[in-house]
Amino acid sequence: MKKIAFIGAGNMNSSIIGGLIKQGWSPENIIVSNPSPEKRLKLAQLYGIKETASNIEAAEFADFIVLGVKPHFIDNVCEELSNIANINEKCFISIAAGCTISQIQSALAGKYPVIRTMPNTPSQLGLGMTGMFASTPVSKQQLTLAEKMMSAVGKILWLQEEQQINFITSISGSGPAYFFLFMEALEQKAKDFGFSDQASRMLVQQTAFGAASMVVENSNLEISQLRTNVTSKGGTTQAALNKLTESGFPQLVTDAVDAALQRTIEMAQNNG
């Protein structure tokens, strides 16, 4: 079985490690490195995986190296890893937002296999959505393993071009927060009607969960069809939807995604 090193014991790497263990990945084949001890020791204790303070030791142990540090640490970490033994046999998987493959390869001082991914926060629950792009030297076997790994925390989508990662960031990367904002507004209105905090929360979360589940369970139906099915002509739902449409809600969503896209591009430029 292939060995995986996680550089950084933060939120996203922890989610992926948890997903792999849940899927039956052998803990002896997983190692995590992090300079400060608390988080890596916690993961080792929780899952029985190996841990170390040394990124080099972790990377030399593994066939796959997951770069899970904040984007501004990526260059330093990759420069450090450029000295590992047998670097030619390794595959690097980056989850760092805005860090390009050429930036990573340049810090590694070689055109080594790199797979760039963009997961999102529901990965913590195994309900993530990850966009993935592979650089040219990545082998079929490495692709398969990377796919298996990210599938442990949700669904994956392979991309044809690296730039599409920016689109993924603005749709599914930031997407959970868009839904949170909508839910917050609905929850506030329930409170305004006089429902308790607990009742308001339940009304909103169960409605959102039910609606999302209907979309998932009816993949043969367009989402617009599901909406039409619950909108009687002249009824209450239609009154609300008319208000949302007249107020430009669909256009607002498009503009919001464009703003996220613009910011992703700016951040990538500042990183590179």
Ligand SMILES: NC(=O)c1ccc[n+]([C@@H]2O[C@H](COP(=O)([O-])OP(=O)(O)OC[C@H]3O[C@@H](n4cnc5c(N)ncnc54)[C@H](OP(=O)(O)O)[C@@H]3O)[C@@H](O)[C@H]2O)c1
């Ligand atoms: N969270 C998300 O939803 C999400 C979604 C998509 C992409 N990402 C990407 O995932 C990456 C990690 O994000 P996160 O939310 O998991 O961040 P995080 O919780 O802050 O984790 C980063 C970890 O890296 C450790 N670290 C710092 N310097 C290091 C070094 N030189 N070597 C090894 N480890 C080091 C930190 O340790 P200390 O805390 O001890 O300093 C921390 O445990 C980021 O690049 C982010 O863009 C995250």
